[in-house]
Amino acid sequence: MEYLYCDFGRVTDDEDVQITIEGQEVPQSTKFKYLGSFVQSDGAIDSDVAHRVQAGWCKWRAATGVLYDKRFPTKLKGKFYRVAIKPAMLYGTDCWAIKKTHMHKLEVTEMRMLRWMCRQTMLDQIRNEVFRERLRCAYISPSPYPTYEL
Numbered sequence: 001m002e003y004l005y006c007d008f009g010r011v012t013d014d015e016d017v018q019i020t021i022e023g024q025e026v027p028q029s030t031k032f033k034y035l036g037s038f039v040q041s042d043g044a045i046d047s048d049v050a051h052r053v054q055a056g057w058c059k060w061r062a063a064t065g066v067l068y069d070k071r072f073p074t075k076l077k078g079k080f081y082r083v084a085i086k087p088a089m090l091y092g093t094d095c096w097a098i099k100k101t102h103m104h105k106l107e108v109t110e111m112r113m114l115r116w117m118c119r120q121t122m123l124d125q126i127r128n129e130v131f132r133e134r135l136r137c138a139y140i141s142p143s144p145y146p147t148y149e150l
Contacts, residue, residue: 002029006041037092048092049102053109056089060113067117077117078135085113090140103141110140 003026005017019026031040031047038047060067063084067077089106096102114131115121132138 002027002032004029004032004039004041006039006043045096045098045102048096049098049105052089052091052093053105055091056085056109056113059085059088067113068119070119074118074134075136078137081113081117081135082137086110086137086140106140110137 001021003019005028017028019028029041031038033039033051038045038051040047063080066072066080089109093106111128111131114128114135114137118131118134120126120131
């Protein structure tokens with residue numbers, strides 16, 4: 001058993017809040033997982049972003065047989081990605097107060113996956129928009145670039 005102490009308003013100066021139950025001290029934690037999301041004592045979402053990226057890669061590895069196979073058409077791969085992997089990465093993100101660095105991590109992860117599906121690397125020097133169009137995959141974040149009909 002452990003507890004998480006959050007003082008977002010910095011009302012108290014006492015950083016060492018200790019809780020004891022029947023004379024036994026309960027250890028303090030800096031983060032914990034609640035309903036699939038991480039809550040941090042400082043209010044940041046870094047752990048949650050890392051967890052969502054990890055969840056996306058976990059789903060990716062489970063579906064590698066379909067997503068990396070040459071015999072499957074790219075449109076089918078894109079549809080599979082949109083239905084199975086992208087929701088795993090974006091679960092719970094609608095309530096985040098997200099920063100540009102967090103969004104960048106999600107976008108980089110997505111582009112790595114899309115490039116792998118098309119069997120291309122950064123060395124091939126193909127623009128991201130080409131992969132999005134090929135796989136019919138819209139941007140994760142609101143973007144100045146055009147979105148594609150799904």
